[in-house]
Amino acid sequence: MTEIVTKPFGTAPRFNHCGETALSVELGDTIDLETNRRVRRLFGKMRENPLHGVLSINPTYRSLFIQYDPWECSFEKLVLHLEDMLRHEGDDEPEDRTVEIPVCYGGEFGPDLPFVASHNGLTIKEVIGIHCAALYHVFMIGFTPGFPYLGSLDSRLFTPRRDTPRIRVPAGSVGIADQQTGIYSVESPGGWQIIGRSPLKFFDPHDDPPTLLRAGMKIRFRPINKDEYSLT
């Protein structure tokens, strides 16, 4: 049996077994836009050219996770197919829309905004200004339905998680945890510092598509006041 699992990293993909019914193909070792773009291109190619026996495909930061039925499709067949798709990768950008996310910062919607400000020696106004200035790339969706993994947060806003996680963080809450910023797409428990809330709906299982955001999109936060929040 030829060993195809472990290869030294270059531009060559690395194939890992995740049990005998799934694999991950890694295209890099870091969180960077180019690797992530390659992952999303491969995801698009695999959806356009489905292989019999493949049950699901999930693109993440630098790898594609694939579940398959070994009765219908072998690991080796899947590797060949993936290598073929990578050979004809192209250079298109599969998803590049920019979405504006209105956020009502502070107050009852962002109870941790004062802490984030004092922790970083900034005024509340400065925190909002810095948070809204950046264009954030959606690297992947995961963890909970519609939750975007965003890059990159301005280092002036890095803030550790709360010592005690909240039992209930409302959907739409915008938070900071260490070097990350993100949006709670659904209500869930969580330990992020909550600085504001967006009135947008990020996940609705009855909508098509069910999530507002998808990997590859860019987002920009726009501050709104309470009146605008209730009108949206």
Next chain:
Amino acid sequence: MNIPSLEIIEPGPLATVQDRGRPGYQHLGVPVSGAADLYALRIGNLLVGNDPFDASLEITLGRFRAQFLRDTTFAVTGSNSSVFLNRTPIPTWRALKARRGQTIQLLQTELGFRHYLVLGGGIRVPLVLDSRSTYLRGKFGGFEGRALKAGDVLHTGPEATEPLPARYPRHLIPPYSPNPQLRVILGPQDSAFSQRGIETFITSAFSLTDRADRMGCRLAGPPIEHQRAPDILSDGVAMGAIQVPGNGQPLILLADRPTTGGYAKIANVIAADIPLIAQALPGARITFKVISFHDAREIYLHKEFAIRRFLAGDEKAEA
């Protein structure tokens, strides 16, 4: 078209509608959900003549009672159980007929966590994201996005084909055990662990804590040592993936697992043994046995072959 078939009298601790789940929405962060013991769901469906992954009832820890509202073909699959039809004990893993008005009851047992009550025609609730599975945390899918309550009435589709007359062969039923040994394939991040960490994982017995639900099973035992940090760049997570966070205590992920995870995964339980952990009760002693990918694939193909041979009518199928 859909007929009222079953009324819940007592749902027990947790009863939900489950099918295969929604594997096709993980790129949007939607958990797969579906039956925790997919094998028991699939065989139950095949026995009553349904499609392999029609929706059925996942009953947790027994204490369940329901009344049939019409003559119904049904089967109960899952781990060791005490099942009664109008107070008469009935066998599991075979298709049976219930008369309108009869009551089915599942008792709480010492052995076994989850049972599947599969109804001919399959349970019909609205499809949400291509599945009838209940995702409790998200409050969608299944029966109004929630666990079943007394008084709920389940509808089924028309019973299409003849049920299988035979009892499912014993040697094809998973060897459910109060203290299962799980066969695993190392990886995908076994290199994140020290040699000592891998040895701890392979040679120790772990105990299943009471934090065991549809999302996953937290184990307790000697801490598994990482090489450096437990964190990885978040990536996809398979059913049966064994994550080890910083405290060194493994977590085996099941049906309602998040679609991505940021902790190193030391190994993955093979498909044939996922029913064993899905059916283990808190307090169970869990051990692991590492096998090669090639052995795991052989086991998978052999099992699939035996199931398909049984369905094709060759009763001499061997496991």
